[in-house]
Amino acid sequence: MHNPQQNPVKHVVIAGGGTAGWLTAALLKKVLNQAVKITLVESEAIGTVGVGEATIPPIRLVNQVLGIDEAQFIRDTKATVKLAIRFENWKTQGEHYYHTFGNAGKTMAFCHFHHYWMKAKTLGHEADLWQYDLNYHAAEAGKFAQINAKDPAFSIPFAYHFDASLYAKFLRKLSEQMGVVRCEGKIQHVQRCYDSGYIETLHLDSGQKISGDLFIDCTGFRGLLINQTLGAGYDDWSHLLPCDSALAVPSERHTSTAAYTRSIAHEAGWQWRIPLQHRNGNGHVYCSRYISDTQAQDTLMANLDTKPLGDPKLIKFTTGRRRQQWYKNVVAIGLSSGFLEPLESTSIHLIQSAIVRLLQLFPHQGITPHLVNEYNSQSTLEFEQIRDFLVLHYVVNERNDSAFWRDMRSISLPDSLQHKIALFKENGTLVREQNDLFLESSWLQVLYGQGIVPNDYHGLVDSLSQQDLNNMLTKMLALKKEALHKLPSHDDYIARMIEYANKKFPA
Known part of the structure; x- marks a missing residue:
């Protein structure tokens, strides 16, 4: 009997293009180089969903690994800078708050900044939490420049908004320059090994046959390989996130x-x-x-x-995730792996983290249960942590104007999320599990922004006198605002980047 575990992976075949397909091709080729042949199959006749136009800061690291010049990327994908998300009408109608990529105040030893701020509030302090966040001030003022501050409290973490279809074209050009082979055509038939059930060959409508050792499913919601061919199953989460x-x-x-x-x-x-x-x-x-x-x-x-x-x-769509995102010799990346609504701009991040995970566990010597199980375990945890963060936005709303918002308050929460909310309510403690995509500052902004006010603060705060506490907060506020005055407008920054790209990379 044929044992596919004995087959070294020398040829990776990617089914589907778009951001998922071409980002997978580019990163695999960049890291694995000549060790693996990479072929991507796509059809110009099949469109992509292309909803992933907003991103989060890890996208910058991926672009750096790929050797992408930022100015060229901004010009060619029509990108702008993203410092935050502004949530409007989520707590009650007419109210808003920000979830920025920054951090209020400055990280303290043993005790988060928000505890000092919470005590000051009880003493009549009027500045809200976001006044201590440089990202917030820059977003409100429409200003931006990269700041290489020695103290991370005065840096401005950022991501991008961009045209997803232009990003896919950008990545395609880069991938083909590195040696990725693109095949045009629709997949008419998927041939499997009789013994193992592994996929062996893709038959295209042109008559071309493409065989491979490892297949990446980037065919979107339909999941041509992972779902329609292998039937890997799907965990439906619409009881927690009912938007469809x-x-x-x-x-x-x-x-x-x-x-x-x-x-x-x-x-x-x-x-x-x-x-x-x-x-x-x-x-x-x-x-x-x-x-x-x-x-x-x-x-x-x-x-x-x-x-x-x-x-x-x-x-x-149906919110949820593929039960096994790596099943047999197929790895689902992008919408074929699952879907979480783009409330926190995680769609493209889930693509890149899936690729990075595959690279860490790449089956050079053959696909083994240990590699597959670890991949699936990590991806399950990642999806669940992001899911919990999205659910948080909905369940603690105070809106009474529609049945949808009232019903969202009565959702039966996962224990993990219930625990986080309860702890924060009791004394402002923020819990962030290992590898959680969202930092403590993210949990703080959404918990507080949605109206959850802790009943107590950290005891260490009481070691400061009221005068010292006031002085500390006043100084912090002044320093954050001082940094803001030195920044150009966001539009000026983008214009300068485009001008630089036009000189260095003439179209």
């Missing part, structure tokens, strides 16, 4: 470009607004049990700031 539909539409850009994503809560879901150089990306994520597609479209179109540049595109 999204409408996406581009609109004209604003005259000045915001350096943050907007997330605006509506009657049965929320709307994204993502500013790019050439347009705005807009979408409405909603639950079809509470609102019809037509009503959802009307809500989206009535809440566009600028003139639409097309008709809304409808996307249907």
Whole structure:
């Protein structure tokens, strides 16, 4: 009987292009180089979903590993800088808060800054938590520049908004320059090994046959290899995150470009607004049990700031994850691996972390149960941690204007999330598990922004006199605002990057 574990992996075949396919191709080729042949199969006739236009800071590390020049990337993908997400109407209608990539105040030994701030609030201190966050000030003022501060409290962590289809084209060019082979065509038939059930060959509509040792499924929601061929199963999480539909539409850009994503809560879901150089990306994520597609479209179109540049595109999904994201000799990456609504811009991050995980566990000498099990264990944990963070935004709302928001408060929470909320309520303690994508500062901003106020603060704070506490906070506020004055406008920064790219990389 054929034992596929004895087969070294010399040829990786990627089914599907888009951001998932081409980012996988580029990173695998960059790291594995000549050790592995990489072929990507895609069809120009099959479109991509392309909702992942907002990102989080780890995207910068991936671009650096790929040797991508930032200015060229910003020019070619129509990118802008992202410092935060502004959540509007999530706690109650008319209120808003930010989830920035920064940190309020400064990290202290043994005791987080927010405990000092919480005590000061009890003594009549008026500045809110975000006043101590440089990312917040820069986002509000529309300013940005990279700051290489010795003290991380005065740096500005950032990510990007970009056109996902242009990013995929950018990565395709890079991948092909490195030696990735692209095959045009639709996959008509998938041939499996009779003994092992492993996939052996993809048969294209052109008659071409492509055999490989390891297959990456980047075919989107349909999961042609992982689902339709291998039936790897799916964990449905719609009892926790019931939104099942999204409408996406581009609109004209604003005259000045915001350096943050907007997330605006509506009657049965929320709307994204993502500013790019050439347009705005807009979408409405909603639950079809509470609102019809037509009503959802009307809500989206009535809440566009600028003139639409097309008709809304409808996307249907089931929140959850593939039960085994690596099954037999197929690894699912991108939408084929699962879907979490883009509330915290994690779609592209889940692609890159899946690739990095595969590289760490790459089966050079053959696919073994240990490698597969560890990959699946890590990816399960990552999806669950992100899921919990998304659920947090919904469950602690105080809205009474619609059945959707009232029902979201009665969701039966995972124990892990219940524990985090209870601890923070009791004395402001923030719990971040190992490898959790979201830092303590992220949990703090959403917990507090959604209205959870701790009953107590850390005892170490009482070692400061009221005068010393006031002095510390006043000084911190002044230092954060001082750094802001030195920054150019966000639009000036983007213009300078494009000018630099045009000189160094003429089109």
